[in-house]
Amino acid sequence: MTSPHIRLDNNSVQRVMLYVLLALVPGIVAYVWNVGAGILVNIAIASVTALGAEALVLKLRNRPIAITLTDGSAIVTAWLIALALPSIVPWWLTVIAVLIGIVGAKHLYGGIGQNPFNPAMAAYCAAIIAYPALMSQWPAVGQVDFATQLQLILGGGREIDGITGATALDAMRTGLRKNEAVSAIFESTAFGYAGGNGWEYIGAGYLLGGLFLLWRRIISWHLPFAFIAGMGLTATLFWAISPEQYPSPLFHLASGGAMLGAFFIVTDPVTSASTPRGKLIFAAGVGIIAWFVRTFGVYPEGVAFGVLLMNIGVPLIDRKTQPPIFGRRGGKQP
Amino acid sequence: MSALSHLFRFHGGIKPATHKTESSDARIRPAPLPARLVVPLIQSSRGSARPVVTVGDTVLKGQCIGEAQGQAGTAIHAPTSGTVVEIGLYPMAHASGLDSLAIVIEPDFEERWIESEPLNLAHASREEMILRIQASGIVGMGGATFPSHIKVGNAIDTLILNGAECEPWITCDDRLMRERAADVITGATILARLTGAKRIVVGIEDNKPEAIAAMTQAAHSVGADEIDLGTIDVVAVPARYPAGGEKQLIRVLTGIEVTSGKLATDYGVQCFNVGTAHAVCRALVHGEALVSRVVTVTGNVERPGNYEVLLGTPAADLLALAGAKPDTNRALMGGPMMGFTLPSLSTPIVKGANCVIAASPKLFPPAPPEQPCIRCGTCARACPIELHPFELYWFSRAKNFDKVEAYHIFDCIECGCCTYVCPAHIPLVDYFRFAKSEMRAKNEERKAAEQARARFASRSARLEREKAEKAARLAAKAAETRAQLAASGEAAAAAPERQEAAAPSAEQKADPT
Structure with a gap:
């Protein structure tokens, strides 16, 4: 046996993943409180599908099943997909999305640690491109009871009028397309204090969980900081020029998947840049692209596209941002 | 004899249980x-x-x-x-x-x-x-x-x-x-x-x-x-x-x-x-x-202690002195971070041997099974040299030794911090030792090949030179002969009938009819 002969106690990939799941709980609680318990059903469907798919692929690939299945990474992907999709999508869409994430984005590239694209975001993008209508049907906050949500998820018929509501990002986009002023659009019931009515609490929940991850040093500050800065500064720039045409940075950060993206998506260690400077570039890029997609693109939310686009650049970013090491800083002496 | 006014920091490092x-x-x-x-x-x-x-x-x-x-x-x-x-x-x-x-x-x-x-x-x-x-x-x-x-x-x-x-x-x-x-x-x-x-x-x-x-x-x-x-x-x-x-x-x-x-x-x-x-x-x-x-x-001993030990004393004697417990299965020389398992308990104490640690599976459990790297970067945070051990790991695994060297593997001091903190329980230092030894071996091979090439080149050059010298010698000799012949030209001209007499006989040989 070779040195070192000791290891840090209670240290494992499982523990890392467990912390991430734990950090998602405040956001999920806020979700259930504001939107309804349907999300829990989606999370359950996603989790079971993820574990099944993971086990199957591991078996097909002739890899050890137990150790990878229990590492928690598939569950994290499943939860993130469930939280990214509207909570009333039919069950089969959740299943398809998870299969795309686990089988396509993760295992076809070699499994955990090898995938260049964020599995949850790859799944989200595939779903929104293939099923744009279903993917835009978000439950109206506080108006859809659990039974209806369950029926929408499990049942076939989708009598959705009056059940779904425009999300804040949707309402903003539509309003701006009609040349309405930002302040006028904000009068709509879709809006709360800063972002979507009700949804902003969920964002706050993610923020809380993210701070927990920062405190436990599961994630480094570079990624969420740069994402928020990238999105926030871009939004500030345009907002400062024309506040009635471009909503405030606060609106952008409080809406859609901004907080989930900042603390749980761009922070995926496997698919994000790994050097300190690289992390800043990567996450800032995601934030900026997300803002542009939201503002000028055809989809209301752009975090997922930003992540996938920046994922492509990660190998280059990492290579070009290798920090100097001890003893090779080039004459920097006291 | 005052304390220094200001201390500096090095990056990373770990704080394992000291057991002092x-x-x-x-x-x-x-x-x-x-x-x-x-x-x-x-x-x-x-x-x-x-x-x-x-x-x-x-x-x-x-x-x-x-x-x-x-x-x-x-x-x-x-x-x-x-x-x-x-x-x-x-x-x-x-x-x-x-x-x-x-x-x-x-x-x-x-x-x-x-x-x-x-x-x-x-x-x-x-x-x-x-x-x-x-x-x-x-x-x-x-x-x-x-x-x-x-x-x-x-x-x-x-x-x-x-x-x-x-x-x-x-x-x-x-x-x-x-x-x-x-x-x-x-x-x-x-x-x-x-x-x-x-x-x-x-x-x-x-x-x-x-x-x-x-x-x-x-x-x-x-x-x-x-x-x-x-x-x-x-x-x-x-x-x-x-x-x-x-x-x-x-x-x-x-x-x-x-x-x-x-x-x-x-x-x-x-x-x-x-x-x-x-x-x-x-x-x-x-x-x-x-x-x-x-x-x-x-x-894993009853009476841990510090001893003035004569060089050459077998480690086993020290373990017996301190009362190694029955479940001791191996002994480390040096500390648990950089020390090594003694090949045998009779290995003697030498000048660099500061510590003998009795190890048991309970006190020093084997590392949990290795899992895939998730690039979490915990190792990079712990590395006192500020290397990115996970990058070195990927390249070492792939035997991409040019990259391994470009990422400064030879600056690694094998302190073990990266392995200690890795949540995927990857024995990173082992990979680096492997890569280093492979690269050293390759380097030796390259040197040997270069030497062989140089030797071959010089041998070829020598053979070529010898050939040229021989040719030159022969040419010189031929020239000398020709000169001699030329000198005796009159003599040759004086006896043409001998050459002419020889020619028909050759024709006869070529045409047996």
Whole structure:
């Protein structure tokens, strides 16, 4: 046996993943409180599908099943997909999305640690491109009871009028397309204090969980900081020029998947840049692209596209941002 | 003798459970004489000694039995009086487990010292003192076993005395500083005198307050006129592994970041272990060659302790002395971060052996199964060299050695921090050792190939030249012949009928009809 002969106690990939799941709980609680318990059903469907798919692929690939299945990474992907999709999508869409994430984005590239694209975001993008209508049907906050949500998820018929509501990002986009002023659009019931009515609490929940991850040093500050800065500064720039045409940075950060993206998506260690400077570039890029997609693109939310686009650049970013090491800083002496 | 006003930081590091208290209160006691001492002739990082005794010889304690070979060689001495009974191959105290030549001595249990000749330091010349260090067999006792007489050859400003002892479990330097601070400081002042250092800085991790107090007191009692020295500072450095690494300690105490490929002496700094300073004091002031050292015996034992151990004592004797528990399945030499599993329990204590740890599956459980790397970067946060171990890991796995080198694998000090913190339980350091050895082997191969190519080229050139010379010779000869023929042209012209007579006969041969 070779040195070192000791290891840090209670240290494992499982523990890392467990912390991430734990950090998602405040956001999920806020979700259930504001939107309804349907999300829990989606999370359950996603989790079971993820574990099944993971086990199957591991078996097909002739890899050890137990150790990878229990590492928690598939569950994290499943939860993130469930939280990214509207909570009333039919069950089969959740299943398809998870299969795309686990089988396509993760295992076809070699499994955990090898995938260049964020599995949850790859799944989200595939779903929104293939099923744009279903993917835009978000439950109206506080108006859809659990039974209806369950029926929408499990049942076939989708009598959705009056059940779904425009999300804040949707309402903003539509309003701006009609040349309405930002302040006028904000009068709509879709809006709360800063972002979507009700949804902003969920964002706050993610923020809380993210701070927990920062405190436990599961994630480094570079990624969420740069994402928020990238999105926030871009939004500030345009907002400062024309506040009635471009909503405030606060609106952008409080809406859609901004907080989930900042603390749980761009922070995926496997698919994000790994050097300190690289992390800043990567996450800032995601934030900026997300803002542009939201503002000028055809989809209301752009975090997922930003992540996938920046994922492509990660190998280059990492290579070009290798920090100097001890003893090779080039004459920097006291 | 004041604390330094400002300490510097090095990146990363870890804070493993120190396990110092098990043995830190145990005073240094002499370990009993073993039945046989196996004294390896390789006890320095720079070559082996040449035996100067033969089987059957009677030796005295401190008598030279292995002569220093070459400029960098260091001598080996009989650890006790007795008889040389064998000179043979024995497993080395080294991770490789390779055998090395060793002199086996059966003690006579009289401990008769060879007549000692302390140097009169007031009058001894610098050369005399350095020769004495070499002849006393002194090497770096922190584990690196670099010959000390080579190190003192460089002129420096600041001498750093390394008392950090950052590895868990080990307390031998702690006890040495607590109990023999005066000797350690004296040794340090001698080293300072030899190197021309104007300043001695003693770095001790702040988890050893007693050692800091003892060393501070000893430093105070050094007479200002005794040596030509400015100051001695005893500094408490934050306990964080690997604070005792040479470059890390230099960084913390002086702020100097020794550039990769350069030596500390290029910056006017040199680092010596407290044990080395102590050995220098014993050798020069008391005339005693290096025949023993303080060893911590701890881990899975009933009575952890610190012992003055004769070099050549089998590790098994120490484990028995400390009462190794029944479930002990192996022994480590050195600390748990950088030490190695002893190839056999009979492996002898050598000059660089600071600690023997009895290990059991319970105390040192095998690492959990390796999982895929998730690039979480925890290893990069822990690396004191600021490398990105996970990148090196990917490239090592892929045997992409050009990349491995470009990411500075040869700056890795194998401290083990990355492996310690890896949540996927990847034995990163093992991958790096593999990559390094592969690259070294490839380098050797390349060198050999280049040599072969050069040899082939020169052989081809030689053959070509010889051929050309031969051709030239032949041509010269032919020319000579032609000249001769030309000279005898008249003679040839005078006898044409002979040639003409020969021609038809050839035609006849070609046409048998």
